[in-house]
Amino acid sequence: MSAVNFALGALAGAAATAVAADAYPSMMPSLGFSRPKDIELKYFDIAGAAEKVRFTLLMGGVPFKDTRVSFGDWGKMKETTKFGQLPLMYLNGEEKPYAQSGAMLRFAGAITGLMPKDPVQAFKVDEAIGLDDDLRREMRPSIMLSYDQTIKPKEKARKVKEMREKLAANEIPRFLSHFEKMLENSEYLCGSSATIADAQFLTTCRWLGSGVIDHIPADITTKYPNITAFRARMEAKPEIAAYLNKPK
Numbered sequence: 263m264s265a266v267n268f269a270l271g272a273l274a275g276a277a278a279t280a281v282a283a284d285a286y287p288s289m290m291p292s293l294g295f296s297r298p299k300d301i302e303l304k305y306f307d308i309a310g311a312a313e314k315v316r317f318t319l320l321m322g323g324v325p326f327k328d329t330r331v332s333f334g335d336w337g338k339m340k341e342t343t344k345f346g347q348l349p350l351m352y353l354n355g356e357e358k359p360y361a362q363s364g365a366m367l368r369f370a371g372a373i374t375g376l377m378p379k380d381p382v383q384a385f386k387v388d389e390a391i392g393l394d395d396d397l398r399r400e401m402r403p404s405i406m407l408s409y410d411q412t413i414k415p416k417e418k419a420r421k422v423k424e425m426r427e428k429l430a431a432n433e434i435p436r437f438l439s440h441f442e443k444m445l446e447n448s449e450y451l452c453g454s455s456a457t458i459a460d461a462q463f464l465t466t467c468r469w470l471g472s473g474v475i476d477h478i479p480a481d482i483t484t485k486y487p488n489i490t491a492f493r494a495r496m497e498a499k500p501e502i503a504a505y506l507n508k509p510k
């Protein structure tokens with residue numbers, strides 16, 4: 263192919279891409295590779311590790327089967343699963359699922375276009391996700407302790423309270439201040455449009471502010487105006503609003 267033909271081909275390709283983008287915006291990210299026709303996401307009937315994936319698929323307009331597993335059924339199901347954990351994702355009705363919510367999040371980002379293809383932009387998104395992972399890691403010891411059956415209830419309650427009060431006073435505000443700053447001059451964590459990092463951070467904001475984590479005040483995120491506006495902006499997205507307002 264001559265240089266001229268190559269350039270014309272590239273221009274024609276760009277024009278066709280622009281037309282397709284207008285006509286079928288949700289198809290755009292899948293150009294050049296196949297998007298599965300059928301996606302099933304299997305998880306417990308809670309937000310937990312799957313909500314960020316659900317939010318991403320919803321925002322990207324990718325239909326998926328949102329299967330919920332009851333805790334009662336989990337006991338016998340656990341041994342049959344890939345790593346003994348949920349969530350699991352099934353593509354195109356295949357018998358063998360994929361595991362790991364972080365991998366599912368990036369996959370969902372790739373097929374929706376909510377994970378930037380540009381390496382530097384993707385770097386920023388992964389950086390924000392890493393920060394959110396760090397915040398969640400800080401929470402983990404007190405969460406695990408609250409499920410520990412080997413400690414006397416009174417002693418456990420005392421320890422959990424002590425740990426959570428420290429988290430609410432120190433670590434959580436420290437992380438939230440970083441996110442607040444990231445949202446100072448942009449509507450989303452990594453710029454003017456939502457990415458998978460926003461899907462994950464929205465999940466964290468909703469969890470921290472849910473009032474269900476003992477000793478973590480439900481207003482812990484509302485002291486931050488940028489985070490509060492971010493959460494409202496994300497929750498107002500039609501697909502997310504419809505999902506959140508769906509009667510349980």
Ligand SMILES: N[C@@H](CCC(=O)N[C@@H](CS)C(=O)NCC(=O)O)C(=O)O
Pocket residue numbers: 310311340346347348349361362363364
């Ligand atoms: N790194 C995994 C962690 C998965 C995980 O810890 N799943 C928990 C629920 S959030 C689970 O399946 N717990 C039930 C069990 O281990 O029996 C991921 O992100 O998918």
